[in-house]
Amino acid sequence: YLLNLINDVLQVTKMESYEISLDEAPYNIKNLADDIKNSFEYQADKNGNTLHLNFDKNIPNSLIGDQVRLSQIFINLISNANKFTKNGNIWLNFINPVIIDNRVKITFEIKDDGRGIPIDKQELIFDKFSQADSKDHTTGTGLGLNIVKKLVNLHGGDIQIKSSPGEGSNFYFTISFEIDASNKESNITNNKTKDCIPLLNEEEYTILVVEDNKINQIVTQNVLKTKGFRSQIADDGLIAIEMAKTNSYDLILMDLNMPNMGGMEATKIIREFDPNIPIIALTASDTQDTVQAILNPSSGFSDFLRKPYKNQEFFSKIESNLNGTISKAS
Structure with missing residues (x-):
């Protein structure tokens, strides 16, 4: 808990003390989605949860952006969903792509059918050291959603929430990405081969x-x-x-x-x-x-x-x- 707290405080401090710029590099967003789902399946299974991935087939696979910081958004949100959901379902949705010229807008949803969040707490949970229930401080730092909000804003998006007690939560946001036009093949098929300088063996x-x-x-x-x-x-x-x-x-x-x-x-x-x-x-x-x-x-x-x-x-x-x-x- 203390290690998580220190890491999160350092992350927030870094984001507030100087402007962090996003990396601009090509990556395969379908591979990213698959990797995140695979990495959380064991953790979800321990809580009796099933993790579902819905990836719209019309989303171009190869985009340009910062996949590490985009991944951090999903990791924090899925971790939260799994923590507050028992014997239920968690959905990671990449949906509703809107393609204009060389850019695509994608809507992301991280949904669960867990305990939900009271309406009067929904604005506060994005504040630093704030949690929906004071008992949650024994299992978290109260900084995860603040980091998520800052990272979504850094990508030019705005995170929203729909939730009711006992009916689960839905965190959603839309981000615009540049399409990697140089990699047309991976925009058509799910190509897991990374582009590297080749070695024979x-x-x-x-x-x-x-x-x-x-x-x-x-x-x-x-x-x-x-x-x-x-x-x-x-x-x-x-x-x-x-x-x-x-x-x-x-x-x-x-x-x-x-x-x-x-x-x-x-x-x-x-x-x-x-x-x-x-x-x-x-x-x-x-x-x-x-x-x-x-x-x-x-x-x-x-x-x-x-x-x-x-x-x-x-x-x-x-x-x-x-x-x-x-x-x-x-």
């Missing part, structure tokens, strides 16, 4: 993942495995140095903040005995000082990725750095 490459967080280790290794990359784990910078000395790796993914030794110091030491291996910094920091420190030639980093990263960007960075060295694909 990813299984020939071994990547060292330097990361102290156990969950991040598992997630990163599983993501790499989907492309066929082999990987090994180092829990901190000191271990990474010893592993890099005694093993042959094609690329290193280096977290910055770790116990015993951080990524900055470890990278400089690795460069003393291996000046050529690509080392990509992984950082959750948005501060200009951190980015400048990474980009400084003396840092030893070849590139960097901000967490949370998109899989398409993740693989693109890896493969471009592998191709930038003496590639096994050549």
Whole structure:
């Protein structure tokens, strides 16, 4: 609970202290919808709930925008719906597309048949640290819906709610997106192939993942495995140095903040005995000082990725750095 509170407070503070701009990158919104549904099915099942996805077939699959922040909206709303619904249903609806020129307006609904929200609380729930029931503070931070409202506004939309006690809730909003005209094939079919710089055989490459967080280790290794990359784990910078000395790796993914030794110091030491291996910094920091420190030639980093990263960007960075060295694909 405390960790969630701190993370949410940092998110709200970041959004209020300076203007956050949305990323503009192509992504497949049908894949995004499927991924969100799949990731919540276990959580929904624990509460006896069934999660339904309705995706209008007339929505172009390939859009341009910020899929990470769009996903965060759905994640917060589905989490809320699941928390306050027992042995019921939750619907994630992508509906009513309106296409004009190269843009599409899509209406999104996150509905449930749970306990519902009293009418006199419906405006307040979007305020910071506000919840419909004071007892809910034991299971949430009271910031999720405030974050959702800010993110929807950032996309140019306005979130609304229809709800009655005992009859469930419906959160809905409409957002306009630019259609990715360069990817016509994925606008017709559900193409799950990510666009990356091709390598002949990813299984020939071994990547060292330097990361102290156990969950991040598992997630990163599983993501790499989907492309066929082999990987090994180092829990901190000191271990990474010893592993890099005694093993042959094609690329290193280096977290910055770790116990015993951080990524900055470890990278400089690795460069003393291996000046050529690509080392990509992984950082959750948005501060200009951190980015400048990474980009400084003396840092030893070849590139960097901000967490949370998109899989398409993740693989693109890896493969471009592998191709930038003496590639096994050549």
